[in-house]
Amino acid sequence: MEEQDYTVAELIHNDSFRRIIDGTASAEEKEYWNRWMEASEVNRQKVQQAMSEIAGFKFAKSAESDKERQWERLYNKTIKNKDKYKRKTSNNSARVQWMFRAVAAVLLIAVVGIGVYYYEISNQSTELAQISKLESVSTDAGQQKILRFTNGDKEAKIVMNGNSTITYDVGLLENEPINVELHGEAFFDVEKGFAESPPAFSVTTPDGVIEDIGTEFMVTVDPNLSRVVLQEGMVNVRAVSGTTVVQDFDVARGEMIEFTSQEILTKSKVNSSFYTSWATGQVEFDQTKISAFARFIESRYGATVKIVDPDLADATIDGAAYFRSLEELARSVSDVMEIPVFQSASGDTIFIGRQYGG
Numbered sequence: 001m002e003e004q005d006y007t008v009a010e011l012i013h014n015d016s017f018r019r020i021i022d023g024t025a026s027a028e029e030k031e032y033w034n035r036w037m038e039a040s041e042v043n044r045q046k047v048q049q050a051m052s053e054i055a056g057f058k059f060a061k062s063a064e065s066d067k068e069r070q071w072e073r074l075y076n077k078t079i080k081n082k083d084k085y086k087r088k089t090s091n092n093s094a095r096v097q098w099m100f101r102a103v104a105a106v107l108l109i110a111v112v113g114i115g116v117y118y119y120e121i122s123n124q125s126t127e128l129a130q131i132s133k134l135e136s137v138s139t140d141a142g143q144q145k146i147l148r149f150t151n152g153d154k155e156a157k158i159v160m161n162g163n164s165t166i167t168y169d170v171g172l173l174e175n176e177p178i179n180v181e182l183h184g185e186a187f188f189d190v191e192k193g194f195a196e197s198p199p200a201f202s203v204t205t206p207d208g209v210i211e212d213i214g215t216e217f218m219v220t221v222d223p224n225l226s227r228v229v230l231q232e233g234m235v236n237v238r239a240v241s242g243t244t245v246v247q248d249f250d251v252a253r254g255e256m257i258e259f260t261s262q263e264i265l266t267k268s269k270v271n272s273s274f275y276t277s278w279a280t281g282q283v284e285f286d287q288t289k290i291s292a293f294a295r296f297i298e299s300r301y302g303a304t305v306k307i308v309d310p311d312l313a314d315a316t317i318d319g320a321a322y323f324r325s326l327e328e329l330a331r332s333v334s335d336v337m338e339i340p341v342f343q344s345a346s347g348d349t350i351f352i353g354r355q356y357g358g
Contacts, residue, residue, distance in 0.1 A: 011050035024153070138165040139184070144279075149178060154194040156201065159279040161185040177202040177211065185220045187279035188212060190233075199236075207261045208239040217251075218276045225265060229256045229275040239263065274300070281324055285317040285336065290352060293317065293333070297350055301326050303343075308353030312339070326350075 011017050019025040020033050037044050139145050139160050147158040147166070156178070160166060164184025177195070180186075180203045190200040190212055199211035203219055207226040210219055215233025219226065228237060230251045239247040241261040249264065251257050254272050258265040273284040274296040285293075291313040294305035303326065307313050321332035327343050330350055334341035342351045 006046065008046050008049045011046060017050065134167050134169050136165060136167045139163065149194075149200075151194050154191045156188075156190040156194045158201075159187040159189070161187075161278060180204065182219055183221050185218070187216070187218045187276055189216045190214060207259055208237060210238075211236045216276070218272075218279070225258050225260050227256065227258045229270065229272050230254065231272040231276050271296075277323075277329075281322055283321045283323075283329070283333075285319050285321070287316045287318060289313070290315050290317060290337075294350075294352065297326070297329075303348050303350055305350045305352065308351055312353055 006014065006017075016025065016029050017033065019029060025033070037047055137145060137147060137160065139162050141162045143162050145160045147160070147168070149156045149170070158166060158168075158180070161184060164182070164186060166183075166186060167181040169179050177199045178201050180201055182203055182205055186203075188201050188203070192214055194200050198213045200214075201210075201212050203210040205219065205221045205226040207221075210217070210226075210228055213234040213236065215235055216231040217233070217235050218229045218231070220229075221227075228235060228251050230253055232253060234253070235251045237249055237251060237257060237259065238245050239259050239261055246262055247259075247264060249257075254269055255267065256270045256272070256275070257267050271284070271286070271288055271292070273280070273282060274293075277283045278300065283296075290307060294307060294313075297303055297305050315337075317333070317337055319336040321329060321336055323329040323332050326347070330341045330343045339353060340351070343349070344351070
């Protein structure tokens with residue numbers, strides 16, 4: 001890449017620079033932008049401004065200091081190329097210090113894609129301070145939102161259901177989990193390798209704390225209890241009353257746990273895809289009784305299910321259905337079962353066994 005001068009606006013709209021920010025840049029691009037930032041103080045200031053516009057990051061101007069331990073620590077965790085930028089004892093040391101900081105700051109965004117970090121250096125010593133800034137996201141009825149967190153080429157995400165609120169902060173320097181406080185319902189999906197060691201998420205509800213161990217799971221907060229449904233992996237749940245851990249237990253794949261801050265209310269094996277389908281758009285059937293499918297439709301969508309032929313109630317379904325609405329779900333299940341499944345014109349009733357009105 002040919003080096004050139006850039007305005008802040010040009011950096012913001014530069015595809016290569018944005019790849020540095022989101023962690024998808026090639027080795028050649030990383031080398032180019034590292035060199036470009038090293039070239040001048042003006043370039044580094046432009047980078048900071050552009051980063052702030054793109055990702056909501058703000059970096060404090062700092063006094064120079066001869067103590068760089070914390071910056072080197074961050075540098076080692078992100079750039080991992082110590083030989084190329086060794087510390088110098090010449091008059092260029094101040095410039096190299098600044099280069100360390102600018103490069104580490106940019107690549108820090110590539111490590112975790114969501115979060116706000118502020119770096120403050122005192123006149124007496126150089127300190128790296130991470131301010132845990134809480135962010136809140138809410139959804140309205142019938143609305144869904146997805147929060148994506150990136151760590152290099154790995155991703156973890158939260159899919160929020162309607163009428164939900166999530167407050168979160170991101171821990172990074174000590175491989176801290178993403179701390180989430182949930183009211184409502186959300187599905188958590190962690191790609192393998194996202195965290196050096198689990199958990200990637202620590203989810204707090206009024207009843208306790210849920211931590212994942214490389215997994216896909218759903219958490220629902222109802223007025224009097226919390227519910228965890230595990231689709232893949234394993235989660236640890238701690239029922240907490242005040243500051244006291246009342247119970248500590250693991251949830252295995254295909255289990256649903258309902259608990260309060262005082263006790264486990266229920267623990268059962270379930271078809272987890274029934275519970276998580278609103279987020280994944282997929283229901284999996286493994287010798288699933290039609291009567292169980294009917295109960296799922298009624299509890300999740302509030303629709304009435306009428307199994308027209310009583311002999312069908314104990315019939316089983318195998319396969320998978322992909323959908324984005326109740327109408328699509330009915331059509332997909334009809335294809336899987338090879339029997340008629342229809343939704344009424346009003347949308348509040350599902351008929352299994354023959355065409356509605358036929």
